[in-house]
Amino acid sequence: MVYAVLRMSGAVKISWHLRETLNRLRLGRKLTLTFVEENDDVKMGMIKDAISCLAYGTVDKKLMDEIVAKRGQKDIKGNYRGFCRMHPPIGGFKKSTKLNYPAGILGKNDEISKLLVRMI
Numbered sequence: 748m749v750y751a752v753l754r755m756s757g758a759v760k761i762s763w764h765l766r767e768t769l770n771r772l773r774l775g776r777k778l779t780l781t782f783v784e785e786n787d788d789v790k791m792g793m794i795k796d797a798i799s800c801l802a803y804g805t806v807d808k809k810l811m812d813e814i815v816a817k818r819g820q821k822d823i824k825g826n827y828r829g830f831c832r833m834h835p836p837i838g839g840f841k842k843s844t845k846l847n848y849p850a851g852i853l854g855k856n857d858e859i860s861k862l863l864v865r866m867i
Contacts, residue, residue, distance in 0.1 A: 748785040748805055751814075751859055753833070754778065755844050755852065756800035768797050773830040780818075780831045780863070782811060802852045804859030817867050836865035 754774040758766065772793055773781050783790045783803075794803060818831040840862075843851035852862065 749808075749811060750783045750785060750791075750794075750803050751780060751806040751811070751863060752783055752794060752801055752803040753780045753859070753863075754800060755802050761800065765797055765800070768793050769800070772797070773828075774801070776832065778833045778835065778866075780814065780833050781829060782806075798854055800853070802854065802856045802859060802862070804856040806860055806863065810860055810863065814863060814867060833863070833866040836862055838865060 752772065752774065754769060754777055757777045761769075769775065772783075772790065773779070783794065785791070785805075794801060814831055815827060818833055820828040820830060820832065822828055840852065844853070845851060847854040848856050852858075856862070
């Protein structure tokens, strides 16, 4: 199972520890997306540490391929870099970007696929 991890907050007023964790996840900027395997314990631990500024949830292979094809970053040799820079969602965020999932979109979000389709 693959998780899509989306950074929702900018770089203002975050600790150096959190900034370093986000950089190691390749989430250096706001609205950056990366994909993480469920069984990768190290990266899942980093996601748990940075839960206050991330939204993540499971995505299917078809949506993941579509995102990489349209928004994926390539290096000089044409290989996928491991992150995608996304647009803001069409129609805006329907829930708060500062609250956890039932009231907002942060944390483990069951509706992340709907959000990502609007962000492609």
